[in-house]
Each structure stands twice: as structure tokens, then as C-alpha cells.
Amino acid sequence: MSQQTPTDAPARPRVLSGIQPTSDSFHFGNYLGATRQWVDLQETHQPFFFIANMHALEPGPEPKVLRERTLRSAAQLIAMGIDPERSAIFVQSQIPEHAELTWVLECLTGFGEARRMTQFKDKSAKEGEGAASVGLFTYPILQAADILLYRPAYVPVGEDQRQHLELTRDLAQRFNHRYKKTFRLPEPYILKETAKILDLQNPAIKMSKSNSSPGGIITMLDDPKVSAKKIRSAVTDSGSEIRFDPEEKPGVSNLLTIYSALSGRSVEDLVASYDGQGYGALKGDLADVVVEFVTPFRDRTLDLLDDRAELQRVLRAGAETASEVASATLADVYDRVGFVAG
Numbered sequence: 001m002s003q004q005t006p007t008d009a010p011a012r013p014r015v016l017s018g019i020q021p022t023s024d025s026f027h028f029g030n031y032l033g034a035t036r037q038w039v040d041l042q043e044t045h046q047p048f049f050f051i052a053n054m055h056a057l058e059p060g061p062e063p064k065v066l067r068e069r070t071l072r073s074a075a076q077l078i079a080m081g082i083d084p085e086r087s088a089i090f091v092q093s094q095i096p097e098h099a100e101l102t103w104v105l106e107c108l109t110g111f112g113e114a115r116r117m118t119q120f121k122d123k124s125a126k127e128g129e130g131a132a133s134v135g136l137f138t139y140p141i142l143q144a145a146d147i148l149l150y151r152p153a154y155v156p157v158g159e160d161q162r163q164h165l166e167l168t169r170d171l172a173q174r175f176n177h178r179y180k181k182t183f184r185l186p187e188p189y190i191l192k193e194t195a196k197i198l199d200l201q202n203p204a205i206k207m208s209k210s211n212s213s214p215g216g217i218i219t220m221l222d223d224p225k226v227s228a229k230k231i232r233s234a235v236t237d238s239g240s241e242i243r244f245d246p247e248e249k250p251g252v253s254n255l256l257t258i259y260s261a262l263s264g265r266s267v268e269d270l271v272a273s274y275d276g277q278g279y280g281a282l283k284g285d286l287a288d289v290v291v292e293f294v295t296p297f298r299d300r301t302l303d304l305l306d307d308r309a310e311l312q313r314v315l316r317a318g319a320e321t322a323s324e325v326a327s328a329t330l331a332d333v334y335d336r337v338g339f340v341a342g
């Protein structure tokens, strides 16, 4: 990948995003809402994608589990089509500038502003403020640092990250205004159709690692037969007509969204082709599409996991590329806030 110093205008706009290694496998929400766009954007942008292991520390996983999931995440990103020759794939904790910039941004963030961030607000509303860690409180500021260090034009994420992107832009603007224009204001890149993939058992909530029941979440590395069964047992709505109507028919609409995204067929085309048929036909066909999609993905991931040394080499190379950009940005920041050069 060609290297640019951050003060040069990059030949192609940068794109950056991250994913937490909080489970053994990504799920369909992660893939359709975010990482699939990463794969597409690497064609036209200068891509930086990282595994947010510092964010994942917040609930305190077992060290060996966190380490394993970090490598599994790297393998999955490569298996889904992130090309290490074109994209910098790296691990957040290997770039110390993420933590260093966080401190500077924390000094620009209001206490009330951080308190209003959804994750902290929800947890403290449910369990009391004392139940939340300081890490959860400052989580969005670390995320802002992750982003701003690379001065990306776009950040491809799902809808649930929009608030974090707004804080990131606010902090960038505040820094630029208080000191000197340093940060680019990043735009969220959120695809409307797949911005929020819903839980298959409870379409009132999003598919999520933390809240979905096992039947509500399709994980990418599950046994394909299990995933097919989950699709066939997805909750559908009253009536029997197949129609795209997220308000009245969230369950069926979610299945149509997944089907369309995986098959490349438009929702209208799918609706027309199931005219007069019941939910069972739609679910049966979608189950086949899912099996066809996850089977090679799973095989590729497991193959990649057989060569840990190669995965670590890819991550080291990604960290080198990331480090050049991150260190140059942090040097600008330190200079502008008045830190004496070392």
C-alpha cells in the first residue's frame, strides 16, 4: 500500500472502521451492517480496519479468550474479503497513539456530554452509575481517538454507532477551533438497507452479541445447519402475506433484507417472486442462501486459523502502516496543544 504522510492529501480518501473481538464469531448484523461495506470500500479508498481489543477489555474477558478472539477476528476479516495487500488490518492495542490521543480528547469532553452517551446511560439507568466502569464512561472518547488519528473521510458502521460518530465530529471540531485545524470531520457511512439487522426471535431489537438469545442471532462461524434452522424458525408476523413493511411486518422485512443483501436481488424482486406463497417458502429458500454463503466463509476462516504465525505477520504489517499515520497525527496534536517536543 502506498504510504502518505497525513499532511499530504491522500490520493484516495481514507476509510477507517473497527470491530470488537467480543465473541468467537461475528454475526450477520456485523457483516451486513458494517464489514461487508469495508470489503467494498477497499476498492476505492485507502483502508484502515482494526480489531478494537481495548474496547473489548471493558467487560473484563479472560485474557486467553480475548487473545484468541482477536486472532479469530483477523481471520474472519480476511476470510470475508479484506485484502491485507490493500488494507491495513491491525490490532488497536498495538498502536499506543489510540490511548494517547484519548487523554487529549478527554480533556475536551464535558462530563455531561459523556454521561449522555447511550451505552453508559443505559447501563447506569439499569444497574446504577456505580455498576459502570470508568472505561465504559470514556469508551466513546477512545472511539473518537481511534477515528481521528487516521483522518478518514468515511467510517462504515451500523446505525448503533451513529451517536459515537457525532461525538467524534464534535470533538474534532472543538479541537480544530480551540487549537488549529488538525482533524478532518469524518462522515458516517451507514447503508440504509442494512443499518440495523434485527434479532430473528425478537424483531423489536437489533441482532446483538449481548442481547440476542441464541435463536435470534446468526453467527458467521456457526455450523451452517444450525444457521439454516434458525432462519426456518425465525419469528414472522401475523398474516401470511410476504411484503416489505418494517413497521407492520418487522420479522418478514428483516428476512427480506438479509435475503436481498446476500443474494444481490432487490427486495421488490423478491417480494414479486414470492407473491401468493407463504412464509415457509421464503424461509426455506433463505436458509439455503445462508448455508451457501456461510459454508465457504467458515472453511476459509478455519484454514486461516491453522496458520497463526501468518495471521500475526499480517497484523504486524498492518500495525506498521497504521503506526506511520497515527504517530504523525499525534505529533501534530502534541505540538498544537503545547507539549514540549521530546
Ligand code: TYM
Residues within 6 Å of the ligand: 016, 017, 018, 019, 020, 021, 028, 029, 030, 031, 032, 033, 034, 035, 052, 055, 142, 143, 146, 147, 155, 156, 157, 158, 159, 160, 161, 194, 195, 196, 197, 198, 206, 207, 208
Ligand atoms: P461492534 O463490535 O459492536 O460492531 C461492529 C460493527 O457491526 C455493526 N453492527 C450492526 N449493524 C447492523 N445491524 C446490527 N444488528 C449490528 N450489530 C452490530 C456495528 O454498528 C459496527 O459497525 N464501538 C464499535 C467498535 C469501534 C469502532 C471504532 C467502530 C471501536 N472504535 C472506531 C468504528 C470506528 C463497536 O462496538 O462495534
